Amino acid sequence: MTQVTKTDVLIVGAGPVGLFAVFELGLLDLKCHLIDILDRPGGQCAELYPEKPIYDIPALPVVSGQELVDRLMEQIRPFDPQFTFSRIVASLERLPDGGFRVTTDEGEAFEAKVVVIAAGGGSFQPKRPPIPGIEAYEGKSVFYAVRRMEAFRGEDLLIVGGGDSALDWTLNLQPVARRLTLVHRRPEFRAAPDSVNKMLALKEAGKIDFQVGQVKALTGENGMLKSATVKGPQDEVEIACTRLLPFFGLTMKLGPVAEWGINLNENLIPVDTEKFETSEPGIFAIGDINHYPGKLKLILSGFHEAALMAQAAKRIVHPNEKVVFQYTTSSTSLQKKLGVLD
Amino acid sequence: MTKLTFIAFDGATFEVEAENGSTVMENAIRNGVPGIEAECGGACACATCHVYVDEEWTDVVGQPEAMEEDMLDFAYEVQPNSRLSCQIRVREELDGLVVRVPERQA
CATH class of the missing domain: 3.50.50.60 (FAD/NAD(P)-binding domain)
Structure with a gap:
C-alpha cells in the first residue's frame, strides 16, 4: 500500500500564484502541499524569465522573475509549505468524504480537503x-x-x-x-x-x-x-x-488536468469571481489557468484570486469555525502565525 | 508611423501602420496576424513569434543578437532570414518591411 500524504490544501503548480496562495491559506491556518513538474519553485518566472524584469508588481517598481520567487518563498516560510518537485499530477479523484485523492506520475499519493489548480500555462514538458x-x-x-x-x-x-x-x-x-x-x-x-x-x-x-x-x-x-x-x-x-x-527545451501543455472532469474552455478553467471555484466544488483554479469575464493574465490578479479562494477553502476545511476578517498590521493572532510577534 | 506587411502562411496579407519603438511582434498580435503566438509576451523566452524577414530587408533589419540566436534554436524550420519578431523594433528605416509567418511556431 502506498503511503498517503495528508494535507489541508493540495496546490497544483508552484509558480508565483501557487506560492502566494500558501500565504493566504496559511493566515487561515490551512496547511499546503505543492506539486510542480519543474525541479524548483517559481514556474514560468523561474523557467522562462528568471533574469527579466517585471514592472507591475504593486510596490516593487522592478523585480526580476527569480527575485520575485525568492521573496515569495521567504514570505511563505512561516507556514512551512511542503513541496514535491519534478512530478506531474496524473490523477485526481473525489473521496467519499468529499475530499480528494491526488496521485503523481511516480505514484505518490496525497489526500486533501481542497485542491487548488495554479498551473499557469500548463506543465512544462519537453518540446x-x-x-x-x-x-x-x-x-x-x-x-x-x-x-x-x-x-x-x-x-x-x-x-x-x-x-x-x-x-x-x-x-x-x-x-x-x-x-x-x-x-x-x-x-x-x-x-x-x-x-x-x-x-x-x-x-x-x-x-x-x-x-x-x-x-x-x-x-x-x-x-x-x-x-x-x-x-x-x-x-x-x-x-x-x-x-x-x-x-x-520545454513547452507548456495543459496535461492531465483535462481529464479531471472539470469544465474547460479552450484549455482554460472557467471559475466564478467570488471564490474562484471550478465546476467541481472543492476544486479551485487561480492564476493564468483560469478564466472569467474580464480576466487579465497578470501575477497581481492571481494574488487577488488566491486571497478570495482562501476564504472559500477555509469554509470547506473548517466548516464549523467562524472566519473573522483580520489585518496582518494589527492582528496579534495573524502576527503570531507569521512569527513576527515578540 | 511605419508600414509593415505580414504574410501569413496561407498567403493572407496584413498591412499595418506601426508605431516606431514598438516591436514587430506587438503589431502582429494587435492586428490578429495568425501564426504569431508570442507565448512569453515578448521576453525573448519562447521562440513562438518566429518570422522570416523578406530577403530584400534582411540587411536593414539586421542580425539577431546572441540571446535571440539561442532562442531561435527552439523555433521551427529556422532559415538564415529567421528572426523573433519581438526582438525587431519598428523604426523609420523599416517603412515597407515585409515578414512572412512560418507554417507553425515551435
Missing part, C-alpha cells in the same frame, strides 16, 4: 522537434530524457540540441554509446563553455562526431530508428543511428 513522423519512434528509439544511461549502451546515438542538456548528455553518454553524433543547427552553443570545450576535445580526439544542421527526416521500422537525414548548411547527410535524443 517535440519538428520532424515528420517522430511520434512513431517515441518511447521506443526516440527519448526526451535519460532515465537510465545503461539503456543507451552499445547504441548508435544521435543527440540534437545546443543547450546544457544536449551537451551534458553528449559528455556522459559518449563512453557508453557505440557511436555518438551531436547535431546542432549552428556551430555556437548555449551550453556552459566548459561543457562545450569538453565536447570539442572529444570531437578533436575522434571520439564523437559533430554535424551542423537540422534533422529533417527519420528512417526506420516499427518504431526502431535506422537513420536520420540532417540538412546542413550545404547539403543533406544521412546519419546512421539507433537512438535519438532531441533536446529542444
